[in-house]
Amino acid sequence: MNEADQPRDDLTTALDDAVQAGMPHAVADLTDLVRIPSVSWSAFDPKNVERSADAVARLLRDLHVFESVAIARAPIGEGGADAEQGQPAVIARRAARGGAPTVLLYAHHDVQPPGKDEDWQTSPFEPTVRGDRLYARGAADDKAGVMAHVAAIRALTETVGDEFDLGLAVFIEGEEEFGSRSFANFLAQNKDALAADAIIVADSDNWSVDVPALTVGLRGNVTFRLTVSTLEHASHSGMYGGGVPDAMIPLVRLLATLHDDDGSVAVQGMTSHDADVPEFSEEQLREDAAVLDGVSLIGRGPVLSRLWNQPTITVTGIDAPSVANASNTLLPSVAVRISARVAPGQRARDAFDALERHLRANVPFGAHLEIDDVDLGDPFLVDTSGWAAREAKAAMRDAWGAEPVETGIGGSIPFIADLVREFPDAQILVTGVEDPDTRAHSPNESLHLGVFRRAILTEALLLARLNRRG
Incomplete structure (x- = not known):
């Protein structure tokens, strides 16, 4: 019994x-x-x-x-x-x-x-x-x-x-x-x-x-607004495109540096927590998260380790002209909301510092960065x-x-x-x-x-x- x-x-x-x-x-x-x-x-x-x-x-x-x-x-x-x-x-x-x-x-x-x-x-x-x-x-x-x-x-x-x-x-x-x-x-x-x-x-x-x-x-959390700027004002995309970088180009390239090819976080200094986790299948994760057919999962290691004990970085919002309101101009600046999850065992402040170092070290074309509206929560x-x-x-x-x-x-x-x-x-x-x-x-x-x-x-x-x- x-x-x-x-x-x-x-x-x-x-x-x-x-x-x-x-x-x-x-x-x-x-x-x-x-x-x-x-x-x-x-x-x-x-x-x-x-x-x-x-x-x-x-x-x-x-x-x-x-x-x-x-x-x-x-x-x-x-x-x-x-x-x-x-x-x-x-x-x-x-x-x-x-x-x-x-x-x-x-x-x-x-x-x-x-x-x-x-x-x-x-x-x-x-x-x-x-x-x-x-x-x-x-x-x-x-x-x-x-x-x-x-x-x-x-x-x-x-x-x-x-x-x-x-x-x-x-x-x-x-x-x-x-x-x-x-x-x-x-x-x-x-x-x-x-x-x-x-x-x-x-x-x-x-x-x-x-x-x-x-x-x-x-997991803890780090959230902030990241603004990338390249121009003092918007300019005609036909006249200056190809020679002048609009803000979206360095932003997209910068965001792409945050993850490895398999979707794991690629920011040096953001750590993982080593702990045993129960068995949980990728098939169950796909079902629970309503993943579309043909879309692969991201990350490495046991499924629950990815969800509980490893860091994540997600772009949860973007301030840019809507498709309906898009004009033929080079955008002078673009802002995104970054939401990162911090693995147990690391302070949120240390994770934020690692993220900020990475962003400033990897921004292309000398684009200007501004980071504000920061919110931190420890794991x-x-x-x-x-x-x-x-x-x-x-x-x-x-x-x-x-x-x-x-x-x-x-x-x-x-x-x-x-x-x-x-x-x-x-x-x-x-x-x-x-x-x-x-x-x-x-x-x-x-x-x-x-x-x-x-x-x-x-x-x-x-x-x-x-x-x-x-």
Whole structure:
């Protein structure tokens, strides 16, 4: 008999029953949250993010376990009292008793822009259930993370009562999808309210709809705007073309130097992380990423090593005349947005410095370069040797009936580095309610309701067992 087949104890059974009975309540609350279009990007109405924060605060107050629940903001950057304020976040706290640990529960209530309505099969902010999945923007990323925390606490109080010893802090951020611009300042201003022995970040995914995952590695990120200029003003392409370089020529040639022939990053100084990864086929990657027939994959080494442990460089945007508006002129300057992922083990600043050196050393024709609008986020490696990780994997095993997989994430959660800096002694657990079919950030984002239930049970089990540590 393996561990997943072991008989359940009374606490596990009681929590499972409470989670199952509470699912209609949890799903109803989730759909209410999802209907609020809380896009935190600057081009969208900030009042929707405020409405979302108010709704989350009500959910936490209605649990009747916290001594304080508040909505707060922090300044962006170093501008002091006159600086632009970040989006509203929700914080709550309950003091630990009897020597029990304190757990900080993190999620975010803001969402990505929906994109084009015609790319959605149903309205992006009208949650719709089809089969086992709930479709809507934010249904998974990350309002399901918010509700996993709320529903887990509900199950805990229904099972052990509301006089438990475990300390709880909650931080539901309001601008994660817009770069967590005030995150570091928010942590500094609310350090006492957020201090904890363990931090659960509910913003990742699972190996499949049947197998849970604990995320143990996150790539960092480097993003910036690169502008290449060759002329003081546009000139007639017929009169001067062939003798004068327009900005697009050196830009294209420069961008081509960033990768080897197989698509691997060719920037000296950007490093890889050496770690074992589970088996994953190229065929599965092609299917998951919707690669077109005849298009080859890029990179080298095991598939998941490419996705988790190696650097990447992507051009995510370009400022140039559209095809419809193109005139017969030589472009004086062209700008692109560069997004690089940084392998675990390397600082984002060092990766940026390597990228900048490469670009300046390889620009052709003496073109002028400008690099600005830089954003850096460090990668992260979880220490799985502590009691929190052991308890989390045991809770996953019991809730899912399957052995959890330790995974990396190709994307970035840069604010985790801020958590590490502010709370160096806290054990950090990166969990989530997503799965490979979630399509977070894309049209037709969805939440698998079975995964949602098992994620709630996992967290309820973890909180109940940590409550016993007192």
